[in-house]
Amino acid sequence: MLTKGLVGVRFDNELHLCYQSHDCGPEGLGAEVVSFVRELQRDSLRMKIFKENIRKVEWVDEIDYPTTQQAEKLIRDPEILESLKYNEDWYTQFSFDPMACFEYVILFGLPIIPEHREYSLGEPTDFIAYAYVVDLNRDVLELYRSGHKMGEFSFQALVDLVKADWGRMSSTWEDY
Numbered sequence: 001m002l003t004k005g006l007v008g009v010r011f012d013n014e015l016h017l018c019y020q021s022h023d024c025g026p027e028g029l030g031a032e033v034v035s036f037v038r039e040l041q042r043d044s045l046r047m048k049i050f051k052e053n054i055r056k057v058e059w060v061d062e063i064d065y066p067t068t069q070q071a072e073k074l075i076r077d078p079e080i081l082e083s084l085k086y087n088e089d090w091y092t093q094f095s096f097d098p099m100a101c102f103e104y105v106i107l108f109g110l111p112i113i114p115e116h117r118e119y120s121l122g123e124p125t126d127f128i129a130y131a132y133v134v135d136l137n138r139d140v141l142e143l144y145r146s147g148h149k150m151g152e153f154s155f156q157a158l159v160d161l162v163k164a165d166w167g168r169m170s171s172t173w174e175d176y
Helices: 025-041 044-054 070-072 078-085 090-094 098-108 157-159 164-174
Strands: 006-012 014-020 058-061 111-115 129-137 140-147 150-153
Touching: 006 025, 006 044, 006 090, 014 058, 014 098, 014 129, 025 044, 025 098, 025 129, 025 140, 025 157, 044 070, 044 098, 098 111, 140 157
Parallel strands: 006 129, 058 111
Antiparallel strands: 006 014, 129 140, 140 150
16 A cells, blocks of 8 residues: 555654655554554563664654765665665665664664654645654654644553554544
8 A cells, every 4th residue: 555654753852753655554554653662661671772772863864865884883784785885765775664763773773764854743744644653752652644633542552452442543533
């Protein structure tokens, strides 16, 4: 499905959004984000590591190419590293799966993540269908549709969910 969307993280006074070009509805990217948040909430060590490491990330816009030092820290795959040296479309290479980037922040301390700065939440858009923001300040997941905030779920409410409940809740966009 070619539903475009954003997934982001809010901490301190910062909001960072990552673009995904496909399958961003509640059953696709939405379900991945919920699963990620549930695991964070269930495992306090993972949550602590994520909160610490996400603050160290360098957020790079798609028009900015990473420096050689950033590229070397970013990836250890020789083929991708070689392509980064020639300034190919590094952003596309690393923006297919923003949730993998967030997981790598926990597992490997991923030091740089591509960020989508073209869109801001709260403004109507036909281009971005859904957005999900993991708010680490308030421990809630915010849900947006076409740029408008539709609701939010506390991290604990997401832990208490079964998969069928996420489909029902996301379709009604009620706060929990």
